[in-house]
Structure formats: C-alpha cells, structure tokens
Amino acid sequence: MRIVHTDQIIQNIKEMCIEANYQLSRDVEDCIRNAFDQEDSVLGKQILGQLGENLDIASKDFIPICQDTGMAVVFLKIGQEVQIDGMNLEEAVNEGIRQGYQKGYLRKSIVSDPFIRTNTKDNTPGVIHYEIVSGDQLEITVSPKGFGSENMSRIYMLKPSDGKEGVINAVLETVKLAGPNACPPIIVGIGIGGSFEKCALLAKKALLRDLNEAHKLDHIRQLEEELLVKINQLRIGPGGFGGRTTALGVNIETYPTHIAGLPVAINICCHVNRHVTRVI
Amino acid sequence: MEKFIHTPLNPEEISELRAGDYVYITGIIYTARDAAHQRMFDTMMDGGQLPFDIKNNMIYYLGPTPEREGQVIGSAGPTTSSRMDKYTPLLLDHGLKGMIGKGKRNDQVIEAIKKNKAVYFVAIGGAGALLSKKIKSSEVIAYDDLGTEAIRKLYVEEFPVIVVIDSQGNNLYEIVLQSC
Numbered sequence: 001m002r003i004v005h006t007d008q009i010i011q012n013i014k015e016m017c018i019e020a021n022y023q024l025s026r027d028v029e030d031c032i033r034n035a036f037d038q039e040d041s042v043l044g045k046q047i048l049g050q051l052g053e054n055l056d057i058a059s060k061d062f063i064p065i066c067q068d069t070g071m072a073v074v075f076l077k078i079g080q081e082v083q084i085d086g087m088n089l090e091e092a093v094n095e096g097i098r099q100g101y102q103k104g105y106l107r108k109s110i111v112s113d114p115f116i117r118t119n120t121k122d123n124t125p126g127v128i129h130y131e132i133v134s135g136d137q138l139e140i141t142v143s144p145k146g147f148g149s150e151n152m153s154r155i156y157m158l159k160p161s162d163g164k165e166g167v168i169n170a171v172l173e174t175v176k177l178a179g180p181n182a183c184p185p186i187i188v189g190i191g192i193g194g195s196f197e198k199c200a201l202l203a204k205k206a207l208l209r210d211l212n213e214a215h216k217l218d219h220i221r222q223l224e225e226e227l228l229v230k231i232n233q234l235r236i237g238p239g240g241f242g243g244r245t246t247a248l249g250v251n252i253e254t255y256p257t258h259i260a261g262l263p264v265a266i267n268i269c270c271h272v273n274r275h276v277t278r279v280i
Numbered sequence: 281m282e283k284f285i286h287t288p289l290n291p292e293e294i295s296e297l298r299a300g301d302y303v304y305i306t307g308i309i310y311t312a313r314d315a316a317h318q319r320m321f322d323t324m325m326d327g328g329q330l331p332f333d334i335k336n337n338m339i340y341y342l343g344p345t346p347e348r349e350g351q352v353i354g355s356a357g358p359t360t361s362s363r364m365d366k367y368t369p370l371l372l373d374h375g376l377k378g379m380i381g382k383g384k385r386n387d388q389v390i391e392a393i394k395k396n397k398a399v400y401f402v403a404i405g406g407a408g409a410l411l412s413k414k415i416k417s418s419e420v421i422a423y424d425d426l427g428t429e430a431i432r433k434l435y436v437e438e439f440p441v442i443v444v445i446d447s448q449g450n451n452l453y454e455i456v457l458q459s460c
C-alpha cells in the first residue's frame with residue numbers, strides 16, 4: 001500500500017482550482033487563437049481577438065478568465081493500492097475547494113439548497129466523482145464548470161433505430177437552442193451509451209479530453225469530425241453574432257448500452273473550458 | 281456602426297441605436313442578477329422604493345469575482361440574461377432604459393423593449409478579465425447580504441457592448457441566422 005495523506009490532496013486541489021481559473025489548457029487556448037486566424041465574420045473575428053486578449057490579461061494581471069468561476073467538479077481516480085490517511089476524503093476535497101476559492105479570489109457561486117438558495121459562501125460542496133483503478137497512484141482532475149453553458153446541456157433517451165442520424169439531430173438541436181447563451185465558441189462533450197446517468201457522466205468526461213486528441217475508434221472519430229463541421233455550418237459564431245467558429249471541438253465518449261436504448265447526453269461548455277489534472 | 285453613449289441614457293440617442301451597432305458606454309451603471317432582480321421585483325409589487333433610481337438608467341447582469349487589493353473589481357463579464365426575463369418587463373415599465381447581458385430574451389421582454397423604447401446590449405461572454413479593465417470604480421449600494429449578487433454602482437469608461445435588441449425590436453441574433 002502507498003499512503004497518501006489528505007493534506008496533500010487539499011493542497012493540490014486548492015492550487016488546481018486557482019490554476020484552472022486563471023489559465024486555460026494549451027489545447028483550448030491554441031484553438032481560440034487559431035480560430036481568430038480563420039474566422040470570416042468581422043464581428044466574430046473581433047470577438048475572438050478579444051477572447052485572446054482576455055486570456056492575456058487574466059494571466060498577466062491575475063484576474064479570473066471569467067467571473068463565473070464555476071461549480072468545482074472533481075474527478076478522483078484512486079489506485080487500489082493507495083491508502084488515504086488523514087481526514088475523510090470528501091471533506092478533504094471540499095476543504096481544497098474552500099481554500100482554492102478563498103485564496104484565489106474566485107467567485108462563490110454555490111447555494112446550499114436548490115429551493116432555499118442560500119449561498120454557502122465558500123463555493124462548497126463540489127461535485128465529486130470517484131473511480132477505483134489499478135495501481136498505487138491518485139489522479140485528481142479539477143474542472144470548474146460555468147452554468148451559462150451547463151444550463152444549455154441536454155439528455156436524450158433515443159431509440160436504437162434512431163442511430164447516428166438521431167444522435168446528430170440531437171446534438172444540432174441542442175447547439176441551436178444554446179445559441180448565444182452558452183458563450184460560443186463552445187466545446188461539445190457528448191456521452192453515448194450506458195444508462196441515463198452514465199451517459200451524462202461520459203459527456204462531462206468528454207469535455208476533459210485534449211482537443212487535439214482524436215478518439216481511438218474510427219467510427220467515433222469520424223462522427224466527431226462530422227459533427228464539428230455541421231455545428232460550424234450553423235453559423236452561430238463567436239458570441240452568437242455569426243461566423244464560422246461556433247464550436248472549437250466535439251469530443252465523444254461511449255459505453256456499452258442496453259438492447260433497447262441509445263442514451264445521448266450533450267454537455268455544452270463555453271470556450272472557458274477549464275480543467276487541470278495532477279497525479280500524486 | 282461604432283457609437284459612444286453616456287449614462288443616464290438620452291432617450292433620443294437610444295432610439296437611434298440599431299441592432300448590430302458597436303457601442304462604448306461611459307458613466308454610471310448598476311449591477312443586478314438573479315437574486316437582486318427577485319428582490320427589486322418584490323419591492324415594486326409591494327409598491328416600495330427601489331435602492332436606486334432606474335429611470336433612464338442601465339442594469340448590467342453581473343456577479344463579479346472578489347477584487348484583489350489594488351483592483352477596482354474582479355473578473356466582470358455578463359451573465360445569461362434570460363434568467364432575468366421574468367422581472368424585466370416590470371422594470372422597463374418603471375423607466376429602466378437599458379440592459380447589458382448575454383444571450384436571448386423572450387417575447388415579453390422584446391415587446392417591453394419596443395413599448396418603452398429601451399435597448400438590450402450584449403457584452404462578450406467569457407471576457408470578464410478584459411471587461412473589468414473598463415470599470416473605473418465599484419461600490420456596493422444595496423443587498424450587501426447577497427455577496428456577489430449585491431447591487432453595485434459602477435463607473436465605466438468606454439465599456440464595449442453590441443446592440444442586440446433595439447428600440448424597434450430588431451434582434452441581431454435573428455438577423456445573423458437569417459442572413460446565412
């Protein structure tokens with residue numbers, strides 16, 4: 001057994017919350033800058049230029065990229081040979097979020113009850129997903145998720161006969177409905193298969209994948225490419241003001257499913273697609 | 281077209297703005313988002329006094345991040361406007377002239393904009409660091425207990441926005457989708 005102390009987890013999560021909100025990952029940033037070169041709409045190009053400038057200001061002047069610093073979604077991949085010492089793991093994760101949002105001057109956007117809606121004032125609790133894997137390492141991913149785009153996400157329980165066409169229609173419908181609300185250019189995370197909740201989780205995980213990394217299955221990679229072209233043909237454009245850059249990327253994750261079903265979840269993320277991963 | 285306007289808004293100037301205009305705003309604007317709207321709405325329904333005079337003024341749908349020492353405000357971009365749709369027609373009927381947010385508005389809001397010759401502006405979503413640079417002062421003036429959702433009085437200089445719905449009801453989002 002390898003021992004990992006919760007103090008280490010707290011410290012890392014704290015730093016990752018801050019890092020994610022001030023600096024995008026290389027792939028997302030490159031996509032935004034490349035889109036600027038390729039955009040044909042005048043207003044769209046102007047907006048992409050400003051998004052690039054925004055990223056420069058964020059890292060230079062220590063201002064969060066976006067004021068919606070999100071709900072902290074945390075993925076833990078825990079090796080079977082890891083023993084966690086110290087406090088309760090869930091409390092440790094939330095303590096890391098608490099410290100990160102406090103020390104990082106990040107916005108506290110969480111309310112304690114969906115109806116009573118009292119702000120918890122420290123951005124906790126986060127949404128935590130645990131996975132037990134082989135090995136003696138602990139992989140942590142922190143992904144602060146903004147709700148302008150989260151609110152535009154959807155789930156469809158399609159029929160097997162709907163097939164690929166059904167999935168394409170569902171994605172295009174979702175992107176159209178999202179329109180300007182999700183702060184385009186967007187990144188589209190799609191989960192296909194599994195059960196109702198599994199495909200939603202797959203969609204969220206799809207948003208974490210590097211935009212330069214194609215899916216390893218050919219037919220899924222082709223579907224990603226086809227969807228990206230079709231989404232950009234909608235010409236919603238940067239900010240919703242028209243143009244060829246509606247999405248920067250489409251990532252799909254799949255899972256086996258039931259003979260009677262074809263669940264599809266579409267998790268929309270804005271261009272501020274934040275995620276940081278560390279292995280300890 | 282590029283235009284420069286000042287607050288409090290001049291009704292004539294506002295009625296001349298057209299969907300698609302790129303506008304730079306200078307002057308005082310007020311922030312309010314979900315919870316503050318709910319309170320203002322309830323206050324108006326009860327016949328009470330709003331915490332600031334909305335007549336010919338402008339609301340920015342914003343909940344900023346906390347500022348660091350030496351900064352006027354933290355990250356300060358727009359939030360999605362449609363969540364305020366329920367409250368907006370009443371505010372417009374009471375004299376509110378402009379709103380800054382992002383995303384679509386419903387038919388009732390568009391009607392109220394036309395009726396009151398108001399304007400709906402959009403600021404760039406996800407550019408909160410850049411937009412914060414245009415805010416020169418910030419002060420919480422009401423609903424302090426709401427934290428980031430409190431009402432702030434901001435002084436902005438050449439704050440960049442785009443007219444999405446003008447006083448005639450023209451809607452830029454619709455126009456761009458029809459033109460392709």
Ligand code: SF4
Binds near residue numbers: 068181271
């Ligand atoms: S959708 Fe994204 S970019 Fe837009 S306000 Fe929310 S977090 Fe920021």
